[in-house]
Amino acid sequence: MVIKTQENGTLVVKEEASPTPALEVIHLAKEYVAKKETKRVLNDITLAVAEGELACIVGPSGAGKTTLLRCLCGLLEPTGGEVRINGAAVHGPPEDLAVVFQDYSRSLLPWLRVGANVEFPLLEKSMSKGERKEIVDAMLAAVGLQEHAHKYPRQLSGGMQQRVAIARALAYRPKVLLMDEPFASLDAQTRSDLEDVVLELRREFGVTIVFVTHDIDEAVYLGDRVVVLSGAPATVTQVLDVPLPSPRDQVATKALPEFGLLRAEVLTRIREARRAG
Numbered sequence: 453m454v455i456k457t458q459e460n461g462t463l464v465v466k467e468e469a470s471p472t473p474a475l476e477v478i479h480l481a482k483e484y485v486a487k488k489e490t491k492r493v494l495n496d497i498t499l500a501v502a503e504g505e506l507a508c509i510v511g512p513s514g515a516g517k518t519t520l521l522r523c524l525c526g527l528l529e530p531t532g533g534e535v536r537i538n539g540a541a542v543h544g545p546p547e548d549l550a551v552v553f554q555d556y557s558r559s560l561l562p563w564l565r566v567g568a569n570v571e572f573p574l575l576e577k578s579m580s581k582g583e584r585k586e587i588v589d590a591m592l593a594a595v596g597l598q599e600h601a602h603k604y605p606r607q608l609s610g611g612m613q614q615r616v617a618i619a620r621a622l623a624y625r626p627k628v629l630l631m632d633e634p635f636a637s638l639d640a641q642t643r644s645d646l647e648d649v650v651l652e653l654r655r656e657f658g659v660t661i662v663f664v665t666h667d668i669d670e671a672v673y674l675g676d677r678v679v680v681l682s683g684a685p686a687t688v689t690q691v692l693d694v695p696l697p698s699p700r701d702q703v704a705t706k707a708l709p710e711f712g713l714l715r716a717e718v719l720t721r722i723r724e725a726r727r728a729g
């Protein structure tokens with residue numbers, strides 16, 4: 453990064469190292485072997501997500517989005533290339549990373565109350581009961597569920613259960629939050645409410661977010677950038693900046709002509725990717 457300053461009327465140009473991205477994907481490749489056949493799903497994926505950025509990943513169905521996310525969170529070992537979180541190579545689930553999956557009903561522990569579900573990942577940290585309670589209360593308040601701590605997950609709606617899953621992920625204070633189509637099985641109204649919860653939490657906690665979605669409106673509404681993957685084997689075909697004003701608003705932002713143009717651009721890129729794949 454080049455920084456220019458004026459010192460006593462003289463222009464001073466200094467070169468400073470760019471900050472390490474929160475997440476780096478470097479020439480990532482992944483092959484599956486099934487019935488003696490090798491199938492390449494990810495092909496030379498390179499991208500960087502800056503600290504505090506919200507990057508959305510879209511692509512044709514079956515392109516390899518979930519495979520990419522599983523490599524990012526260390527659940528899958530890549531065939532080639534590397535993933536780095538805050539500069540450290542990932543070989544297994546990293547400490548400062550949390551994931552929210554689509555299927556909230558399977559990610560919450562049904563025998564634990566909501567508060568205990570959020571507290572669960574904190575049990576392995578050296579914290580007092582009081583400190584844990586403080587975090588649980590703050591996280592449930594952040595997702596609007598402070599009144600529901602004593603309930604079991606089955607007593608909540610799908611949208612509320614997904615709020616619990618988000619509160620639990622954030623309770624761990626991750627630097628990077630990965631979200632794999634987290635709202636795909638929710639109704640449209642709940643989905644848009646939760647999109648705003650994500651934007652608010654990002655503002656409040658400054659967490660870096662990688663958000664995989666099928667929904668182009670969702671990607672443009674949430675993202676600082678939208679990363680478009682090609683069909684399998686997936687590679688990055690386009691990275692679009694989303695220069696829409698913040699804070700975003702479900703009605704006002706989506707009514708902007710720029711929103712429509714970006715949406716059309718992403719859709720065109722995905723269609724091209726599907727045709728080429």
Ligand SMILES: Nc1ncnc2c1ncn2[C@@H]1O[C@H](COP(=O)(O)OP(=O)(O)OP(=O)(O)O)[C@@H](O)[C@H]1O
Nearest residue numbers: 484485486493512513514515516517518519520684
């Ligand atoms: N464990 C596995 N073994 C073999 N092939 C797999 C495995 N997991 C995924 N695949 C294949 O890899 C390809 C990409 O799958 P993946 O689920 O990553 O794509 P996706 O983009 O998330 O899909 P969708 O858009 O449907 O959610 C698919 O063809 C899938 O069948």
